[in-house]
Amino acid sequence: MSERFVVGRDRELAQLELAIGSGNDGLRLAMISGPSGLGKTTIAEESIARAAHRGFDTIVIRGRAGSLSTPFAPILESMPGLESLLLLT
Numbered sequence: 001m002s003e004r005f006v007v008g009r010d011r012e013l014a015q016l017e018l019a020i021g022s023g024n025d026g027l028r029l030a031m032i033s034g035p036s037g038l039g040k041t042t043i044a045e046e047s048i049a050r051a052a053h054r055g056f057d058t059i060v061i062r063g064r065a066g067s068l069s070t071p072f073a074p075i076l077e078s079m080p081g082l083e084s085l086l087l088l089t
Helices: 010-020 040-053 070-078 080-087
Strands: none
Touching (some): 010 040
16 A cells, blocks of 8 residues: 555545545546645545555546646547546536
């Protein structure tokens, strides 16, 4: 598992793991957003490590100004199913 020791984020990490589930039924998306300085990067990195440990293939996109901003364009083009998930948020 991860060698990172994350303090005080058990609830957030558990919520992400529940949202991702077993992953055996298709694509999963987890989006973390919020103001600067809240620990989003730490939570994301730990969640990614846990997902990889469980056998998931992971991709990380760091965008700004919403989920459909320019940094997401190549991913949306290569994974059409992802766009429909992003539009639900």
